[in-house]
Amino acid sequence: MNARKNATRALAGLLAAAALTSVQAQGGPPERCSTATLKGGYAYTVTGALTAGPNAGPFAAVGRFTFDGLGTFQNVRTISRNGTILPQVAGAGTYVVNGDCTGSITFTDGGVVTLATDLVIDDDGDGIRMIATSPGTALVVSGRKQDSRGK
Numbered sequence: 001m002n003a004r005k006n007a008t009r010a011l012a013g014l015l016a017a018a019a020l021t022s023v024q025a026q027g028g029p030p031e032r033c034s035t036a037t038l039k040g041g042y043a044y045t046v047t048g049a050l051t052a053g054p055n056a057g058p059f060a061a062v063g064r065f066t067f068d069g070l071g072t073f074q075n076v077r078t079i080s081r082n083g084t085i086l087p088q089v090a091g092a093g094t095y096v097v098n099g100d101c102t103g104s105i106t107f108t109d110g111g112v113v114t115l116a117t118d119l120v121i122d123d124d125g126d127g128i129r130m131i132a133t134s135p136g137t138a139l140v141v142s143g144r145k146q147d148s149r150g151k
Contacts, residue, residue, distance in 0.1 A: 021042070031099025037125045038097060039069030044143030050081070052136030057082035061137060063089075064146070071095055073105070085139065105130060117141065 017077055046061040063077020079086040090111030097103040101121040107115060115137065117130040130141035 033097050033099060033101040033103075033125070035071050035095070035097045036069045037101070037121055038065075038067040038095060038128070040071075041066050041146040042128060042143040043146055044077075044141055046077075046139055046141050048132070048137070048139035050136060051138055055081055056136075057140050065143065067095065073109075075107075095119070104133075115139075 017022060033080060043066040044063055046059065046063075048059055050059050052054050059079070059081055061077045061079045063075050064074050065075045067073045073092065073094070075091045077089055077091070079089055083102055091107055093105060093107040093109065095105040097119070103119040103121070105117045105119050107116070107117075114134070115132055116134045117139075118133050121128045122129065123125070126144040126145040128141070130143075132139040132141075
């Protein structure tokens with residue numbers, strides 16, 4: 001009788017484990033990021049080139065994003081475009097963050113070009129990396145949260 005109870009318990013345990021594994025596999029990894037992940041100030045650097053148009057040539061910038069946690073941002077940066085320095089250029093844009101910590105940013109105001117990028121958030125929201133996806137651009141961006149002590 002005990003052997004039969006033990007076999008039934010073992011079978012029930014195996015079925016429960018299989019069901020749990022199936023649910024986890026179907027659901028995928030838990031979502032770790034959202035639009036709210038990007039909130040506050042991030043210092044950033046841009047390097048690369050504009051490869052087409054009247055501004056074609058080497059491009060670099062350093063600046064600061066201020067994300068609102070709701071999908072919009074403001075930024076101020078100093079740009080070097082083909083060796084010409086453009087100080088304190090203000091801009092703005094929108095962003096989307098997916099649960100897997102990828103997303104996109106679109107610079108819609110104040111830039112040399114309207115720029116779309118693909119985004120990856122790393123280090124629990126303390127770091128951001130981007131690559132431009134707009135035609136005529138070969139730019140990468142790396143940024144870091146300016147004050148993460150309050151997390």
